[in-house]
Amino acid sequence: MAEAAFVACSGTGAGAPRGRRREVVVSGRRVKTVDVHAHCAVPEAMALVGRQLEAEALLKSRMGDRLQAMDEQGIDVEALSINPYWYTADRDVAAKLIQIQNEALAEICATEPDRFVAFATIALQHPDLAVQQLEQGVRRYGLRGAGTGGSVAGLELSDPKFHPFWAKAEALGVLVFIHPLGTAELEPSGRLAGNGLLTNTIGNPLETTIALSHLIFEGTLDRFPGLKICAAHGGGYLPSYAARSDAVMTTFPKRMTGTIAKKPTEYLRQLYFDSIVFTPEALRHLAAEAGPGQIVMGTDYPFPWTHTSVDHILNTPGLSDADKIAMLGGTAMQLLKIA
Amino acid sequence: MTTRRRFLTIGAGAVAGLAFVSCDLLAAAPARGQSPRREVAVGGRRARTIDVHAHCAVPEAMALLNLKLLEPGSSLPPILEAATQAQDRLRAMDEQGIDMEALSINPYWYKADRDLAAQIIRIQNEKLAQICAAHPDRFVAFASVAMQHPDLAAQQLEEGVKKLGLRGAAIGGSVNGEEISDPKYHPFWAKAEQLGALVFIHPQGAGVAADIPRRLKGNGYLENVIGNPLETTIALSHLIFEGTLDRFPGLQICAAHAGGYLPSYAGRSDRGCPTRPSACPGGTYGPIKKKPSEYLRQMYYDTMVFSPEGVRHLAAEVGASQLMVGTDFPYPWTTTAVDLILETPGLSDADKVAMLGGTAMRLLAIKA
Numbered sequence: 001m002a003e004a005a006f007v008a009c010s011g012t013g014a015g016a017p018r019g020r021r022r023e024v025v026v027s028g029r030r031v032k033t034v035d036v037h038a039h040c041a042v043p044e045a046m047a048l049v050g051r052q053l054e055a056e057a058l059l060k061s062r063m064g065d066r067l068q069a070m071d072e073q074g075i076d077v078e079a080l081s082i083n084p085y086w087y088t089a090d091r092d093v094a095a096k097l098i099q100i101q102n103e104a105l106a107e108i109c110a111t112e113p114d115r116f117v118a119f120a121t122i123a124l125q126h127p128d129l130a131v132q133q134l135e136q137g138v139r140r141y142g143l144r145g146a147g148t149g150g151s152v153a154g155l156e157l158s159d160p161k162f163h164p165f166w167a168k169a170e171a172l173g174v175l176v177f178i179h180p181l182g183t184a185e186l187e188p189s190g191r192l193a194g195n196g197l198l199t200n201t202i203g204n205p206l207e208t209t210i211a212l213s214h215l216i217f218e219g220t221l222d223r224f225p226g227l228k229i230c231a232a233h234g235g236g237y238l239p240s241y242a243a244r245s246d247a248v249m250t251t252f253p254k255r256m257t258g259t260i261a262k263k264p265t266e267y268l269r270q271l272y273f274d275s276i277v278f279t280p281e282a283l284r285h286l287a288a289e290a291g292p293g294q295i296v297m298g299t300d301y302p303f304p305w306t307h308t309s310v311d312h313i314l315n316t317p318g319l320s321d322a323d324k325i326a327m328l329g330g331t332a333m334q335l336l337k338i339a
Numbered sequence: 340m341t342t343r344r345r346f347l348t349i350g351a352g353a354v355a356g357l358a359f360v361s362c363d364l365l366a367a368a369p370a371r372g373q374s375p376r377r378e379v380a381v382g383g384r385r386a387r388t389i390d391v392h393a394h395c396a397v398p399e400a401m402a403l404l405n406l407k408l409l410e411p412g413s414s415l416p417p418i419l420e421a422a423t424q425a426q427d428r429l430r431a432m433d434e435q436g437i438d439m440e441a442l443s444i445n446p447y448w449y450k451a452d453r454d455l456a457a458q459i460i461r462i463q464n465e466k467l468a469q470i471c472a473a474h475p476d477r478f479v480a481f482a483s484v485a486m487q488h489p490d491l492a493a494q495q496l497e498e499g500v501k502k503l504g505l506r507g508a509a510i511g512g513s514v515n516g517e518e519i520s521d522p523k524y525h526p527f528w529a530k531a532e533q534l535g536a537l538v539f540i541h542p543q544g545a546g547v548a549a550d551i552p553r554r555l556k557g558n559g560y561l562e563n564v565i566g567n568p569l570e571t572t573i574a575l576s577h578l579i580f581e582g583t584l585d586r587f588p589g590l591q592i593c594a595a596h597a598g599g600y601l602p603s604y605a606g607r608s609d610r611g612c613p614t615r616p617s618a619c620p621g622g623t624y625g626p627i628k629k630k631p632s633e634y635l636r637q638m639y640y641d642t643m644v645f646s647p648e649g650v651r652h653l654a655a656e657v658g659a660s661q662l663m664v665g666t667d668f669p670y671p672w673t674t675t676a677v678d679l680i681l682e683t684p685g686l687s688d689a690d691k692v693a694m695l696g697g698t699a700m701r702l703l704a705i706k707a
Binding site: 151154156158183185186189191192194195196197198199200201202204205206209210213214216217218219233234236237240241242243244245246247248250251252255256257258260264277278279281282284285288289303304305306 | 565622
């Protein structure tokens, strides 16, 4: 379990003793920190479709390890999400799976209400069902939004088929967290094969880039202007390489088959992005392109991409204290209705 | 002048208000008014400007594959033909403040058999040499090479540089679906390293975008907007992770469109292997020698990221010394490549002079 190496020494379960909790302070004031990109898993739901567990550290039974890691890293609250693996399940299986999962998420949050909130899982392949699941998740289970993939069984999130879901998310005013699942369509070509984990390091930001580009260019964000969307991994490549999307409109006007209300880069300033770009320079750039108010902290727990998300924000040049407080937790508290 | 008018219909809406295809092309016939040449200065001193990303085409070579520059429905602008349209090209350069272009031809011949490829490349490189000879203070050129026949490509590069005075080679971001890190291309890389010649990598339209057509369809021309930087990102990632840059440490590579996404989103490449070591068994020669992002600081990139913040970030990631002006001429992505550099915050005058032309002069052996 190489992915979970960093929790190895910290005990095995909820009963293990925990180290000291890091309390994050900005300009003399305690700041509540929120991690919007934290994975977990519910094996009872996975069993319904024969899904294998990717890492033990995803489990509820390892909650002690999770809290310890949060304490060490200075994370006060995690917003839990589950990467979709159920997008090909039929309606009945999907309904059952999601119910088990969302109930389990609600249970975890209820056990440690000051440490966890969660995004509802939804069966987006059945959009009308997804609408119900989101509404039920928010109203009955107290979940704070929904998690989606960067595509749904080969369909783009901008596909009109999913409009009922976006309409409901907009109506409820809840955050939708988009997390890529690699770019499956590219893998058969072999272009991401070989050394370097390119299926992830390229496949993941690519999937998000494609997803957001379609939401922009196909007019989904015009149709649902109140949507609150947070895209994982700094929004993939799009915000860090933004201007080409504007330039194409004047370079190849004949290739613009639809009309959108704003310049593509302007939409980036209404989307939210997690801070998983690793370096202060990259975060500085992301903040310059999207606005510091659009960035929320992410860790990708339990996968050890980073253990220093808090320091990353604290060490990024050019951010005001207010910017840092917003990125560390202020913006996420507002979006996720955390008191 | 129907051909010119057709280019205008392609370009006019695109460039409303932009200079280079405005009224000048309409007036392109015999006696044009000579617009003044923009002379770029930095810190009060004239700075030579060199555009390393300038397309052209040689119709005589295209004809060997039954391709025509001007066939109906073609999206290729006639001005690509540098030989017959040199005056219009020079006028655009004058207006934009580009002293010299380093001409390149996007590969379309990678499926040609050996004999045909040899013929195409010979015609093309000789024509490129002629254009440069006709305007030695305005044009240099990258040799075209038949990468699908790597030993031939090595010969073509050597001949292009030694016999024809070309300054490097232009290649695609992939060759018929194969990565340019594939060991079969090592003879080409070895020759480029030995000659100290710059290799300009430009993504193939028929490259990765063609592997995921469904994901890139719809509004926004994502086949290009995403497909192009993606192809370059994949190409450079393999050159790094497969060990090509370790094996040929003296290689001088310039990647188009600012190297695609890779330099602007560099951190993830460093973190992938520590996060999942099992996915990083090593390249062709075992583990790579440096952090992936360190290799980014030994390659070169054009400046085609369109915004001062984009260039500032790029310079912070790879070093100002690794950046060179690119325009993508004649496609009207930008007509302000010089101003982009002049307006980028945080660059010293020396940085600006280097990016505008100094670095390209050194890499392309252009005399002061």
